Amino acid sequence: MPLIPDAARRHHHVFVPADHRFKAAARFLQALWREDRDLPIGYHTDSLGKRRRRLGSCIGTSAGEQGTNFIHPDIVPVVARALAYREPGAVYDVDRLKTNLLSSQPLTFNLFGLLARDLALATRFMAEFIPGLMKDVTDLAFEHSPGRGDARFTQDGTAFDVVVRGRSETGERLFVGIEIKYSESSFETVPRFSPRYAAIAPTANLFVDPAAAALRANPCQQLFRQHCLAATILDQGLADRAVLVLIAPQHNTLTATAATTFTRHLRDPAGGPIPFIPRTLEQAITALAATGLTDHARALHRRYADWWLVDGELQLDATPSETNLFVHPRNANRTRPRPEAQPHRKAA
Template identity: 70%
Template sequence: MDISAPLPPAAANPEPLVVAARGVLDTSGLGPIDRVPLIPEAARRRHHVFVPADRRFKAAARFLQALWREDRGLAMGTHVSRRELHRPRRLGSRISTAAGALGANFLHPDIVPVVTRALAYREPGAAYDIDRLKTNLLSSQPLAFNLFGPLAHDLQFATRFVTEFLPGTLTEVTDVLFEHSPGRGDPRFTADRTAYDVVLRGRDATGARGLICIEVKYSEPGHEPAPPPHPRHTHRSRTPPQACSWTSTPRH
């Protein structure tokens, strides 16, 4: 699939586009499936992706990534457990360091310079794990770039994406930022080191500046206990926009 191809023209009746999308994404014709397949242990071992702790979704996702890597002839990478630092393990859902250095963990060549720039100009305190980003096929860090890197490469494309998929928000995208915090530790914000995986920054129909903040997850189970509410977060969530000195102002 050519992810650099422009979006089709907007249509009053989206049904033909839905049918066309299903033809591309569902070649089996089985229709929506409400669960991922249960991959047999033997198959997971054969493709070097058997991890006993994996839940059903993560096991299926890891297996799929191994097939993707094999289809492209990419060398298998290794994983080092914190409990066995001296015993690296070959893992089918990772690519080699050499392949990662060439940008093989990203779906289109145009995404690679976006990643390079994001790393070179990363914000102080930005939490990047370079090894996971470049070699771990199952990590949400490269997923963020694979999903939104094409938008960062082409801001007109980003603007159209937002106006079609998030109508009523921004009418112009001026920046696509990764691992971004409006102000790490700044008391006007959350006063901590919270950051967003992706931020679409731009202006709305009135000319006021705005942000769309996105957290990207892939294989994380989502069952971890939530941390206790931070008093600063509670205070900020209840502060009226007009009381915030950092609220966006219209463009003149």
């Protein structure tokens, strides 16, 4: 990923000093997506909900209310239903969901929203995404936990971004818990651990050292909590088999490192009681294309993973003496044009 000059980030209103390398590029890409569609710029809000400054990776409130953060109009009613029927204790920042282009929560709906409307389509997707795992998808849910705060589970707020339930070829009830990252570093605030983890981890037969401090610290702690939650789902008889999946962009090296680090703490990552399966966002987009959603997959790629657009914009912004810093060797003799604006299809 390129190190984007501060001047270019300021020009597109995405200069955030705290951003790590991938997040800065991802924020820049989201600003280009917004600009190409002539969507109004949004604002950064503080913890008190006060608007502080314009931020190119956000859209205005009015545009957000029209569903323009979602790349297909059929996703908008899926989001509305998920919010209306959210589980008690489910964590949704509705304003962020509707207006923050960089957030992984709208990405979750953009990636799985159309599948939630068509379980036959979801079945084909899972066959492409994780071959041989699931014969039929019977349910797909967002921001799911079987019981937040319930002592039968992890007795806290741990949940999965997406859950896919279904049946295996042999008729087993399958539970696939999915965590989705986009620009996150996997070094977010560590929550307070409930006492339940001290009881779950040693009996789950998942970890090399269930008491390892590293499992309860970044970058492993969220995956550790979700793995333990999946173990309690099996213990309570809610499924016969469970799988934990992590989806993140291939160039988000911090999250990739988190997955690698967590894997080292597992006794048998691929064949244990609850396999841990890291997948890239690009693999998920490719699987969507293979199910027949080629236009949607193309739109997802353009929105979240077309880094050549960032390179092209840097070439446009660079002075002649700087241009060679941003040109890929294969493209040294040609200029990559900026993509044409494409009108967004607003939901009715």
